[in-house]
Amino acid sequence: xxxxxxxxxxxxxxxxxxxxxxxxxxxxxxxxxxxxxxxxxxxxxxxxxxxxxxxxxxxxxxxxxxxxxxxxxxxxxxxxxxxxxxxxxxxxxxxxxxxxxxxxxxxxxxxxxxxxxxxxxxxxxxxxxxxxxxxxxxxxxxxxxxxxxxxxxxxxxxxxxxxxxxxxxxxxxxxxxxxxxxxxxxxxxxxxxxxxxxxxxxxxxxxxxxxxxxxxxxxxxxxxxxxxxxxxxxxxxxxxxxxxxxxxxxxxxxxxxxxxxxxxxxxxxxxxxxxxxxxxxxxxxxxxxxxxxxxxxxxxxxxxxxxxxxxxxxxxxxxxxxxxxxxxxxxxxxxx
Numbered sequence: 001x002x003x004x005x006x007x008x009x010x011x012x013x014x015x016x017x018x019x020x021x022x023x024x025x026x027x028x029x030x031x032x033x034x035x036x037x038x039x040x041x042x043x044x045x046x047x048x049x050x051x052x053x054x055x056x057x058x059x060x061x062x063x064x065x066x067x068x069x070x071x072x073x074x075x076x077x078x079x080x081x082x083x084x085x086x087x088x089x090x091x092x093x094x095x096x097x098x099x100x101x102x103x104x105x106x107x108x109x110x111x112x113x114x115x116x117x118x119x120x121x122x123x124x125x126x127x128x129x130x131x132x133x134x135x136x137x138x139x140x141x142x143x144x145x146x147x148x149x150x151x152x153x154x155x156x157x158x159x160x161x162x163x164x165x166x167x168x169x170x171x172x173x174x175x176x177x178x179x180x181x182x183x184x185x186x187x188x189x190x191x192x193x194x195x196x197x198x199x200x201x202x203x204x205x206x207x208x209x210x211x212x213x214x215x216x217x218x219x220x221x222x223x224x225x226x227x228x229x230x231x232x233x234x235x236x237x238x239x240x241x242x243x244x245x246x247x248x249x250x251x252x253x254x255x256x257x258x259x260x261x262x263x264x265x266x267x268x269x270x271x272x273x274x275x276x277x278x279x280x281x282x283x284x285x286x287x288x289x290x291x292x293x294x295x296x297x298x299x300x301x302x303x304x305x306x307x308x309x310x311x312x313x314x315x316x317x318x319x320x321x322x323x324x325x326x327x328x329x330x331x332x333x334x335x336x
Contacts (some may be wrong), residue, residue, distance in 0.1 A: 009269045012038040025291045030298065033262025038270075040255060040263045044074055047251045048082045051212040052090065052119045062249045064211035065147065068218055069253035069313055070262045072307035074267065075214040089118040095125030095215070099138050103127070103163045103202065104170060104187060110204050111190030126217040130240070139240035145206075146247040164201040168192050207220045211248070219245040261301050264312060265294050273309060279317030289319055296330055305336045 010018050012035065019031050026034070038277060040050035044067070049055045069073055083090050091104055091109040106120060122128060128138055145161050171191045178185030194202040226234055255263065257262035267273065268290060274280045285293065293316060301307060318333070319326045 006127070006215060012268075029258075030262075030265070030294075031260050034265045034269065034287075035262075036259060037262040037264070040259060041074065041078065041266065044253055045082060046077045047253065048079050048212075049086075051084065051210065051249070051251075052086075052088055053117065053210050054082070054086055054088070060249050060302070062247065064213075065249040065251060066213040066219070066245070067251045067253055068215050069255065070260070071216050072264065073253055073255050074263050074309070075253070077309045078269065079121060079123070079214060080211075082252075083121075089113065089116065090121050090212075092121045092123060095122055095128040097122075097128060097129075099141055100165065100170070102169075103165075104191070106111065106161070107202055107204055108187050108190045109192050110209065111193055112186065113208070115208070115209045117210075119212050121214070123210045125213050126213050129217050129219070129244075139237070139244055143240060143243040143247065149206065161204045162201060162208050163204075163301050164196075166200050167195065167202060168199065171195075191327075193332060206295030212249075219250070222246070257301050260307065261298055264297065264307070264309070266323060267309070268294065268312060274313060274316050277313045277317065279313060284322055285316055285320065289316075289323075292326070293319055294329065300331070300335050303335050305334055 012110045015035050016036070018028065019034075046055065046058070047065070047067050050058050050060050051067065069075055083092075091105060093105055097105070100249055102122070109118070109120070112324065122299075129142075130138070141163070144162075171188050174188035174191070177190055191202060194204050196203055219241040221239040222242055225238045228234055274284050294313070296315070297304075297307070297312070302309070315330060315334065318329055322329060
């Protein structure tokens with residue numbers, strides 16, 4: 001049979017021709033799911049390009065965007081491809097960051113890119129959207145940021161991001177580290193540049209920044225946010241969730257298990273997702289091995305601990321290194 005390099009030429013247009021060669025390896029339902037995967041990729045790619053300000057031909061009613069889907073729907077993989085393809089100037093922050101770490105990074109990149117447009121991408125920000133410790137509620141802070149930004153005027157004034165937490169200790173620490181680390185010196189310069197006159201917090205102009213979130217957490221609708229529980233109270237967390245959702249372009253990418261598998265399969269068959277992965281040690285998979293991987297994921301999809309492209313790469317390396325014991329090792333490592 002052909003090797004994987006030939007399958008990397010797979011597109012929606014030549015799908016039927018290629019699949020005729022592997023009629024006995026995939027059933028009709030699986031082939032339909034893979035074909036649909038190409039449409040899902042196009043849709044998610046368009047969402048991402050609009051969010052990053054790359055599609056002026058498509059109207060976005062609000063400046064910032066959150067793309068929500070269940071895990072394994074390709075948000076991170078697609079966004080990385082868009083960034084690489086368009087060479088986008090983007091600050092990528094993982095969602096596990098604290099609100100303070102987020103603000104420090106944002107202030108620094110804004111300072112370094114004054115006068116330039118860029119995107120701030122918070123990836124997998126489920127934990128970021130959860131309530132912070134003590135009296136800090138990350139969602140409430142983000143809602144306030146979006147409120148301030150929404151006040152921006154046509155002439156570019158306004159839209160000030162305000163973070164009213166004392167940054168003195170952070171500046172002192174960065175300044176000390178900056179004696180040996182130039183990057184930390186820039187952090188200290190940035191915080192001092194945006195520091196409020198009263199010495200507390202920072203105020204950063206947002207007129208050149210697009211926020212872009214990817215998340216597995218579905219933020220509450222208005223009906224859910226203001227629903228009264230059996231004790232006659234509402235949930236502040238849900239109210240804050242709705243407050244953020246209401247202030248952004250909320251892009252729902254809700255696909256079921258079959259569609260998610262089809263997206264993953266179409267991506268694997270049209271890209272060499274294993275290329276350059278350290279676990280593959282410079283090797284890739286044959287067509288036969290790819291089909292084994294697809295069938296294995298299909299068999300266990302509903303019970304996988306994680307169904308991300310990272311899992312695909314780890315499983316591919318496992319299959320390449322231990323083909324005889326692959327099925328047992330896959331179940332032990334990835335099936336809940």
